[in-house]
Amino acid sequence: MENALISNIQRFSTKDGPGIRTTVFFKGCPLRCKWCHNPETHISDEEIMYNRENCTLCGRCVAACPEGAVKIENNTVITDTKKCTHCKKCTDECYYNAREISGKGMTYGEICDAISRDVAFYSESGGGVTFSGGECLMFPDLLKKLLQYCKAMRIHTAVDTSGFSGWESLEKIIPFTDLFLYDIKAFSSSLHERITGVPNTLIWENLEKLCRTGANVNLRLPVIEGCNADLEDIEKTAEKCKGFGIKKVNILPYHDMGKYKYTKLGRDYDSNSMSTPSDEKLEKIKEIFKKYSFADIKIGG
Numbered sequence: 294m295e296n297a298l299i300s301n302i303q304r305f306s307t308k309d310g311p312g313i314r315t316t317v318f319f320k321g322c323p324l325r326c327k328w329c330h331n332p333e334t335h336i337s338d339e340e341i342m343y344n345r346e347n348c349t350l351c352g353r354c355v356a357a358c359p360e361g362a363v364k365i366e367n368n369t370v371i372t373d374t375k376k377c378t379h380c381k382k383c384t385d386e387c388y389y390n391a392r393e394i395s396g397k398g399m400t401y402g403e404i405c406d407a408i409s410r411d412v413a414f415y416s417e418s419g420g421g422v423t424f425s426g427g428e429c430l431m432f433p434d435l436l437k438k439l440l441q442y443c444k445a446m447r448i449h450t451a452v453d454t455s456g457f458s459g460w461e462s463l464e465k466i467i468p469f470t471d472l473f474l475y476d477i478k479a480f481s482s483s484l485h486e487r488i489t490g491v492p493n494t495l496i497w498e499n500l501e502k503l504c505r506t507g508a509n510v511n512l513r514l515p516v517i518e519g520c521n522a523d524l525e526d527i528e529k530t531a532e533k534c535k536g537f538g539i540k541k542v543n544i545l546p547y548h549d550m551g552k553y554k555y556t557k558l559g560r561d562y563d564s565n566s567m568s569t570p571s572d573e574k575l576e577k578i579k580e581i582f583k584k585y586s587f588a589d590i591k592i593g594g
Contacts, residue, residue: 297321297432298396300334302407305414308594310451310472312420315411317404317439320396322427323457325490326478328517328567330551332558333395334427339379340395341372342557348391354383372559395558401435405442412446421449421471430454433462440469453513456496456503463499473510474543475500479521480529488520497533504537512539516578517547518568527578531585541589542582546570 298320306316321337333340348370355363355370362376363383370391372383384392399407408422415421422443429436429452436452443450452466453474477496479485485493504510512534516522547569555562570578575592582590 295435296398296400297435298337298339299399299404300331300396300427302404304411306423309423309425309453310421310474311449312418313411313414314420314423314451315408315415316423316425316453317408317429319424319426319429319432319436321431322455323431323491324428324455326515327488327520327563328515328547328549330548330554331427332551332554332560337431338396340558341374341377341379341383342393342395342554343370343372343559344391344393344557345369346391347389349389351388353386353388354392357382357386401438401442404439408439408443408448409446412448415448419449421451423451423453423474425453425474428455428457430458430462430466433458433465437466437469440466444469456499457491457493458495458499460499460502463503467503467506467508471509473503473508474513475503475510476513476515477530477534478515480526480533484521484523484526488517500534501537504539507538510537510539511541511543513543513545514578515545515547516570516575518570519566520547522570522574524574524577524581528581531582531587535585535587539587541591542587543594544575544578544582544590544592545594546575546592 300320301318303316306314309316318334320334322335350365360376360378362373364371381394384394424436440450449471451472451474452470455476478489482492482494547567549564552562579590
């Protein structure tokens with residue numbers, strides 16, 4: 294595969310690994326985490342995002358759509374996703390940026406060009422490129438080529454992954470990946486399936502195999518009250534990971550900064566059932582990992 298849908302290439306990121314980074318967000322993910330702040334990366338297809346606040350209900354998008362997929366109803370613009378062919382005529386006619394397409398098809402060369410623009414910032418800050426998503430391991434061949442390009446350019450590489458992938462996809466990129474940012478969302482497989490839509494047996498198997506290779510792995514633990522903030526389950530995670538050789542743990546407290554994206558996509562977001570853990574609880578989680586001899590533990594990205 295020489296191309297993929299990319300939802301965003303974020304420059305000057307400081308949350309996705311060391312230094313100043315460029316983060317490439319692939320579009321497509323096998324998980325459906327209840328709290329996901331990148332819902333626009335779920336589907337490996339283009340999607341219309343609609344910002345009602347910018348919309349004047351002028352009707353130009355309705356007139357522009359050759360499929361009759363767009364209509365105005367109850368003072369809002371409705372798009373029939375079954376009819377929409379993503380021809381972009383409605384977005385071209387929107388003067389107020391109320392409509393946009395989520396996802397851009399990019400070739401290997403185009404992604405490399407975007408990465409190469411900030412080489413000076415990588416070297417000066419100790420940064421590099423992070424491949425994320427969605428789930429970048431859904432595109433293993435292209436991901437490997439991009440990682441190889443970065444290594445040839447002496448750019449530090451990181452892969453942010455859920456680990457829900459065939460082992461062969463992970464194995465092939467290990468030689469070209471300086472850092473794995475590996476998410477663990479629950480110890481219990483039944484809990485994991487309830488909050489993400491998939492069990493976690495494969496995720497744990499891949500993490501153990503990955504650590505056995507000597508790869509540099511940072512454990513990332515999102516913590517969401519109402520989903521996975523049970524201290525007993527978190528302690529089991531820490532105990533299981535004790536002998537894996539993981540050098541750093543990031544405890545990531547819940548935030549709802551991606552909530553507005555659900556509205557733009559016309560999806561529901563169950564914010565009432567989720568909340569941010571207290572500082573006291575986050576410190577307790579930090580102490581749990583200290584108990585199992587983890588030295589580098591940070592609350593936040």
